[in-house]
Amino acid sequence: MNLPSAHQTPPSPTSKKEGFSMIHRSPSRWRPSGLAAAAAASAAGLLPGLARAQELSQEVSAEIAAAVAAALAAAQPAAEAAAEAAPVSGIDSGDTAFMAISTLLVLMMSIPGLALFYGGMVRSKNMLSVLTQVLATVCIACVVWVFWGYSMAFTDGGGLNDYVGGFDKLFLRGVDLASETGTMPEYMFVAFQMTFAAITPALALGSFAERMKFKAIVLFVPIWLTLVYFPMAHMVWGGGLLAQWGALDFAGGTVVHINAGVAGLIGALMVGPRLGFGKEHLAPHSLTMTMIGASLLWVGWFGFNAGSAAAANGVAALATVNTLVATAAAGLAWLFVEWTVKGHPSLLGLVSGVIGGLVAITPAAAFVGPMGAVALGLIAGPVCFVFCTTVKNRLKYDDSLDVFGVHFIGGVIGAVLTGVFMAPGLGGQGDESFSMGSQLYAQIEGVVFTILWSGVLSFLIFKLIDLVIGLRVDADKEREGLDLTEHGERAWNL
Amino acid sequence: MNLPSAHQTPPSPTSKKEGFSMIHRSPSRWRPSGLAAAAAASAAGLLPGLARAQELSQEVSAEIAAAVAAALAAAQPAAEAAAEAAPVSGIDSGDTAFMAISTLLVLMMSIPGLALFYGGMVRSKNMLSVLTQVLATVCIACVVWVFWGYSMAFTDGGGLNDYVGGFDKLFLRGVDLASETGTMPEYMFVAFQMTFAAITPALALGSFAERMKFKAIVLFVPIWLTLVYFPMAHMVWGGGLLAQWGALDFAGGTVVHINAGVAGLIGALMVGPRLGFGKEHLAPHSLTMTMIGASLLWVGWFGFNAGSAAAANGVAALATVNTLVATAAAGLAWLFVEWTVKGHPSLLGLVSGVIGGLVAITPAAAFVGPMGAVALGLIAGPVCFVFCTTVKNRLKYDDSLDVFGVHFIGGVIGAVLTGVFMAPGLGGQGDESFSMGSQLYAQIEGVVFTILWSGVLSFLIFKLIDLVIGLRVDADKEREGLDLTEHGERAWNL
Amino acid sequence: MNLPSAHQTPPSPTSKKEGFSMIHRSPSRWRPSGLAAAAAASAAGLLPGLARAQELSQEVSAEIAAAVAAALAAAQPAAEAAAEAAPVSGIDSGDTAFMAISTLLVLMMSIPGLALFYGGMVRSKNMLSVLTQVLATVCIACVVWVFWGYSMAFTDGGGLNDYVGGFDKLFLRGVDLASETGTMPEYMFVAFQMTFAAITPALALGSFAERMKFKAIVLFVPIWLTLVYFPMAHMVWGGGLLAQWGALDFAGGTVVHINAGVAGLIGALMVGPRLGFGKEHLAPHSLTMTMIGASLLWVGWFGFNAGSAAAANGVAALATVNTLVATAAAGLAWLFVEWTVKGHPSLLGLVSGVIGGLVAITPAAAFVGPMGAVALGLIAGPVCFVFCTTVKNRLKYDDSLDVFGVHFIGGVIGAVLTGVFMAPGLGGQGDESFSMGSQLYAQIEGVVFTILWSGVLSFLIFKLIDLVIGLRVDADKEREGLDLTEHGERAWNL
Amino acid sequence: MKFIIAIIKPFKLEETREALTAIGVTGMFVSEGKGFGRQSGHTEIYRGAEYAVTFVPKLRLELMVADDLADRAVEAIRGAAQTGRIGDGKIFVLDALQATRIRTGETGEDAL
Amino acid sequence: MKFIIAIIKPFKLEETREALTAIGVTGMFVSEGKGFGRQSGHTEIYRGAEYAVTFVPKLRLELMVADDLADRAVEAIRGAAQTGRIGDGKIFVLDALQATRIRTGETGEDAL
Amino acid sequence: MKFIIAIIKPFKLEETREALTAIGVTGMFVSEGKGFGRQSGHTEIYRGAEYAVTFVPKLRLELMVADDLADRAVEAIRGAAQTGRIGDGKIFVLDALQATRIRTGETGEDAL
Ligand SMILES: Nc1ncnc2c1ncn2[C@@H]1O[C@H](COP(=O)(O)OP(=O)(O)O)[C@@H](O)[C@H]1O
Ligand SMILES: Nc1ncnc2c1ncn2[C@@H]1O[C@H](COP(=O)(O)OP(=O)(O)O)[C@@H](O)[C@H]1O
C-alpha cells in the first residue's frame, strides 16, 4: 500500500524518496547525496512512514533532490566539512512541538478525559473505583512501556518479527538525546507511543466496571499489555504481520479500539453481570462528568489522530478537519435517531455518538476526505446506537459502559470503511493504484486477526487471574460500592 | 489601515511585501523573484493578512528581498530547476503546529469550557439542557461549516462580495492536501475557523437558557449561522464591507462577541423571562463548574487570540501577554468593585470579570501594548459589573447568564477602545500614520453595523421559529426542568 | 556547571558556541561571523542558557560554525547586505509554538488544575474560598509580574545582582515585538515566566486553607512575590547567587516547590490549626474534583518541565519522558506502600504520589535519564507518604492540604537527587567532568538557602499581615464556612 | 401541642413559609425527599436502559404548634401549597407530648 | 389512622414499595439519611487522617395508613426489607390525628 | 415508648451521639434539612441578584426510646447540643404505639 500512516512501516521503504523528504526541510539537513543516502537508509530502518506520511503531497523525485544537494554541496564545501565533522540533526522544531502537544493530549484523553467519561456513567458509590483504575492503568503502562514495551513494539524481533519486536531497547537502552525518529527526537516518539499504550487497557476497563477487584485489574493491565498490546502495536505499526498485509490503520482503530473492545467484552462476560443488572436503576451518577470527559476526549483526540501524522503538515491538518466533522456528524446522527426512536434527544446519546464518531474516524483519519468523514460519522452513530440499545438488550451481556458497542463497533466500522472512503472517487487519498476490493480485503483481514488475537489471549489472561485471585468482589462489597470497600474513600461529601 | 489581524484581508494587499514575508521563512520557500511574485499574488488573493500580521515586526523592503532571492538563485541553478519542476510548499511546521493547538483550544473553549461556565450557573434541573445545547451547537456548526459556511465566509462573493462570499468551495471543493493559507495547510485554516463558527452561536444560548425548546435551538443554530454569522465573518475577515471600512478586529470582538451578545439579548426578550424571575431563588447550581468553565475559557482563549496571529511569532506572543494581563486586571477590577459595593468579593464576580476581560481584549489582542491591555481590563471589569447588576435589574429583561452584559458590553468596550489604546503614545502598535479620531470612527461604525445586522436578522429568525414551532416550553415542563422533560435525563444522582 | 536548564544563566557564557547554536537553525539566522559574534554577545547577555540547553546534543565547535558562515557569506554577498540593512530575526516558529503551548499549560496547572486539586480536598463549605483564592492569586501575579516582577527577576540588578534584578524593564519598558529571548519572542518568555510566578504562591495557599481571611491572602500574594519569589527567580534563573553556586534546577524545584512549601508551612503554623483538627471528620468533599485537578496538573506539568527546555528539541523530549515515568512510578509507589501499610489502595494516595513524583522530577527533568527518573519517583512516593501520614500526625501541625509533605519534601528529594541521578553512570546527562560530591554539595547549598530565604521572609510577611489586619476569620465564620461568610456564595446547590 | 407534617411541591416552599409566618408560626424544619402517590413519575433512558421513575421530588415540612394554632396552620399550608393539580401533597397532624428549646431548656409552648 | 415510619437498607426500596402497593397503600414519602445502630460503619483514610464513620446510609419511609391497614403495612415492610443481616432497620408506628389532601381539602382516610 | 425528634446544629452531631450512647441509647436516624426560626439566615449575591436565604442548615435526629429513657435522652441531647447561642434547635417528644425490628420481627422495647 502506498498510504501508510504515521505509526506504520511500509513494506518496502523507498529510501531515496525518504532521503529527499528529509532534505527539503531545513538547511541543517542539506547533505551531499552520499550522506543523504546514508541518512535515508537509517531512516528507512525504523519508521520511514513517519517522514513519508508528512510528505504525501510534496513528493519530488529523488533525482531532483540529488541535484539540489549536489549544487549546494558544490557551493558550500565548508558546510560539507562541517556536516561530516559534526552530528547533523534532522529534528524539526515545529514537528517536535506538534508531537509534544499530541503526546500530552493523548495523556489528557485518559486522565481526566476517559476517567470522567466512564466515572460519570457509574453509580456514585463506584466513582472513585473507576477513577483509580484508570489512573493506575496509566501509571502501570508508563512504567512497563519504558521497561520493555517500547522495545517489544518498535525494535526488530528477529525470527519472531512478524509478531513481536525484540529486546534491543529494553529499559530504553540506546535511546539518547541524539536519537531521532523521523523529524522528532526519539524520546518524543517514545513518549507519544507511551500514551497510546496507556489509554488502550484503560478503555477496556469500562466493560467490567462496578464489580471487578482492583487487585485483578492491577494484574490484568501489565500482562495484557505485554501479551496482547505490544505485539499488536508491533504487527501494525512496527513492521509486523498486519503492516505486511497492507491493512491500513491511521491512528489505531485496530490496535487500540477493536483490541480494547474485544478485551472488554471478554472481561465483562467472564466477571458476569452487575447485581441488579436489568432490574435496578443503574443510572449514570453524573452526566455532567461524562460530558466533561467526552469533551476532553474530543479535544485530546487531535493528539491521537492528527498526532499520528507525526508532523505538523497537510496530513495532520486533514486529520484535524476529519476529526471535527466525522465526530460532529456521528453525534448528531445518534441524537436524531434516538430522538425519533425513543422520543428524547439525550445528552448521553449525543456524547455516545461523538465518541463513536471519534472511534470510527481513527483508522481513517487522513485517508478519507472531509465528506467521506461526514459519511463515516453518519453511519457510525446509528450503528453504534443500535448495538448499545437493541443488540445489547437482546443478548443480555452486561458491558457496563458499552465499550463493545462503541469502541469495538465504531472501530470495525472505521477500519472497514477506510477501505471504501479512501477511494479517490469518494474524495479519499487513495491514488490511481487504489483498488477498493483488495483494500477492503486487507482491512477485514486486519479486523478479524485483531478479534482473534485479542479475544483468545484476553480470555486466557482473565481465566488465569480468576484462578489465582478471583475476578470479582463479594456481593456485599459490590452492593456497598467499590469506593468504600476497595479504596476506603467516598467520592462526594457535599 | 496598516495593522490587519490574522483573520483579516487588508483593503489593498501589498503583494511584494507578502512575497518577501513568505521568503524569509524556510528554504523550501526561497524562490527566484519571478516565483516569489507569483506566490505573493496568490497569497494575496485570499488571506494575505495572515502572513502579514506575522511579520509586523520584521518587515524588510521588497527590494532587498528580491536581491536575496536573486543572489540565491544565481548560486543555486539546480534549486531553481527543482522548484519549477516540483510543487514547492509554503507550509511552516511551527506555524502549523501552532494553529493545530489553537484550533483545539478554541474547541475546548466551547466544550467543555463554555458548557460548564454556563451549565454551572443554571439550576441543577436544567444543567443537562445547557450541556446538550452547547454540544449540539458545536456539532451542527462543524457540519454546516464544511458544507457551505467556509465557502460563504472565505471565498469571493462576486457582486455580493461586500456582504457575503460565494459558493466556490461548497463542501470544501477544491481544498486538498496541497492547498495552503498563509504558512499553514488550508485544511488547518478551515478547522481553525470552524471552531469560531461553533462557539459564536453557543455563546448566545446563555441569554435564553432554562426555557427555550431544544427543537427551537436546533433550528436556530444553522439558520443563524447561515444568515448572520457567515456573512459577518466574510464582511470582517473575508474581505467584505467592514474590512474595507478599516474597522479592526483582531480575534473576533464584533464577529463573535457583539454578534452573539445581540442575538442572545433578542432571544431573551422574545422568549420572555424565566418563571420566578425576580422572585425566586435562581441561584447557580454549581459555581465549581462555572469556575472550571471559566478557567478553560481563559486557557482556550489563547487559541482564540494568539491563534488569530496565524503564526507562532512576536504578534502571537504579544497577544499571549495581553490575554493574560487584560484578563487578570478585569477580574481583579470586578472583584474589588463588588467587594466595595456589595460587601463580598465573590467567585462569580471574579470569573465574570475574567470573562469580561477576555472579551474586551479580543478585538485588541495584538494591537495594544501590555499596559494598554491592563487599562482595557480595568475599564471592562467595572463597566460589565454595572451592566450585569444595576442596568439589568433596572430594565428587568431576563438575560439568564448575562451574555449581553458580558459579551456584548465587553465586546463593545474592546472594539471601541482598540481605537484608543493602539495609539503608539499609549504603547500600542499603531504606526506614525495612526489617527485616533479616524480609527475610533471606523471602530464605532463596525460596532453599529454589527448591532444592526445581528439585531434585525436575529429578530426575524426567532420570530420565524416562534411562528413555526414556538420558542418556549410549557410552564409545567419549565418548572420540572428541561433535563427531565426535554432530554429524559437527570444531571446528578449523588 | 555545564548543564544549565532553560531558565538558567550559566556562570560563564560561552559566546561562540551560542553564536553557532543560533546559526544552525534557520537561514534567516545565517550570519557572517562578525554578526554571529555580535548576536552571540547579546544572546549571552540575558538567557543564553535557553539556546544552550536546546543544543545539548548538537554542539559543534565554533570554528566550524565560523567556517560555514564564512562560506555562505562568500556565496551570498547580497544576503549579507540584506542582513546588515534589516533586522534579522532569531525567532524559531516551532520553538515559539512550543513555548506558547507551555505557557498556557502552566496557566492550566493553576486554573483549573491546582484550584480543583485543592478545592476537592476541603469541605464543601470552603470550596469556593479555595477556588477564589487560587484564581485571585493568578490574577494578582499576572499584573504584578508585568509591572515589576519581570524586571526584578530578569534584568541586571547592578550592585544587588547576586540577589535581585533591577528596574530596567518596569512595566515591560523596552520589550517590544522585535525583542527576542533565545529563539522565541521576548513577550513569549515574559508570558511563560508569568505563569510560574502565578502558580508558586497559589501552591502555598493549600497549607492554610479553610481558615485564612481572604483579605490576608490578597495582601500576602503581592508582598510575598515581591520580597521572596522575584529575588529567588533572579538568584536561580536570572544570573544571581544560586546560579553562580552551580545549583541546578531544571524547572523550578527550589524556586517554586521548596519555596512554596516553606511559605505554606510557615503560614499554617502562624494561623493555627483548623477548628476540629484531629477531632472532627475533615474529609475531602470531592475526590472527583481532586482527581480532575491532579490530572490537569500532570498534563500541564509538561509545560512546566518540557517547556523549561525553552525549545522543541531533544531536551524537551527527554523532559517529557521523565515527566511521564517519574510521575507514574511515584504514584504506584505511594499506592502500593499505602495498600500494604493501611490496607486500602486509595485514589487520594495515588494522586498524592503522582503530584509528589511531578514535584520531584521538576528540578531533575532533563538532567537524569528515564531510569533515573523512575528511581526518583520510586523514592519520592514513599518518602512523601511517610511525611504526610506519620510525621505530620506526630508533629500535629495542620498543613491542611499537605503542601509541605508533598511540595517541600518532593522538591527537596528532587533537588538533592538531581545531584545523584545525573551521573552518567546512572544514565544521567552529566558529562565526563561531573563530580557527584561537588554537585550534591551545590544542590544542598541551594536547598538550604531557599529554606532560609523563604522561611525567614515568609514569617515576617505573615507577622506583618497578622498585626495589621489579622490572619484568621472568626470561629463562627470558620464553622459556617468561608464560602458563605467571606464570599457570600455556596458551591453546590444540587 | 400538635406536630404537623406536610408534604408539598418543592416550588411552593416560599409561599407556604410566608403563609405560616403570617399566622404566627415562628419555626419549622424542611427536608427533601421523594414521594410516591397518584402523581406519575417519568421515564429516564440511558442508552439502552429505560427506567420508570415512580417517585417525584417533594419537600417535607414539619412544625410543632400550640394546639390552638393547629387548624389554622393546616389551613394556611393548604391555601399556599395548593395548585389544584395532582401531586399537591398531604398534611398530617399528630399529637405531641413535649417540646424543649435546646438553647434555654424552656419546655412546652414556650419552647416554640 | 396510623403514621408508620420505617428505616430500611437503601437497595430494598423498590421491593418494599411494591409490597406496600400490593396491599393497597397508595402513597408514601421517602428521604435519605444515615443510621446509627448495631451495624458497624467503616473507616475512611485520607492521607494521614483516619475517620471511623459510625453512621451507615439508610432510607426512611413514612406513610399514613388507615387503622385497619397498619398491621399489614408493617408486615409488608418487614417481609420486603428483610435480608436477615444486621442493619435491616426498624418500623415505628405512631398514632395520628388527622390527614388532609392539599389538592382537594379532603380529610381523614379520604385524604390518603 | 417515646419517639424523640431533635433539630440540632450540624457540627453538634458527634457530641450528641456520644451523649446518647452514654445513657444507653443504641440507635438513631439522622437526616439533613434546613430550619426556619429566630436564627437569621444570610444573603447570597449572584451578579445582580440578591437572595435572602431565610433557612439555615440543621440536622434532624430521630430515635425511639423506652419510656423510662425518654427524659434522660432529652436531657442528654440538650446538654450536648447546646451552645447557648440562638439557633440551637428543639427537641420534640411524641408518643409511639409500636416498634418492630425488621431483621428479627421482634417488637416493643426488644426491637430497639
Ligand atoms: N399515605 C401517604 N402517606 C404519606 N405520604 C403520602 C401518602 N399519600 C401521598 N403521600 C405523599 O403525597 C404526595 C402527593 O400525593 P399524590 O397521591 O401524588 O397526589 P395528591 O396530593 O394530589 O393526592 C406523594 O408524592 C407522597 O409524597
Ligand atoms: N432506637 C432507634 N431509634 C431510631 N432508629 C433506630 C433505632 N435503633 C436503630 N435505628 C435505625 O435502624 C437501623 C438499623 O439498626 P441496627 O441496630 O444497625 O440493626 P438491626 O436493624 O439489625 O437491629 C439503624 O441504622 C438506625 O437507623
Ligand SMILES: Nc1ncnc2c1ncn2[C@@H]1O[C@H](COP(=O)(O)OP(=O)(O)O)[C@@H](O)[C@H]1O
Ligand atoms: N415550631 C417549630 N417546629 C419545628 N421546628 C422548629 C420550630 N421552631 C424552631 N424549629 C427548628 O429549630 C431551629 C432553631 O430555632 P430558632 O428559633 O432559630 O432558635 P432557638 O433554637 O434558639 O430557639 C430552627 O432552625 C428550626 O429548624
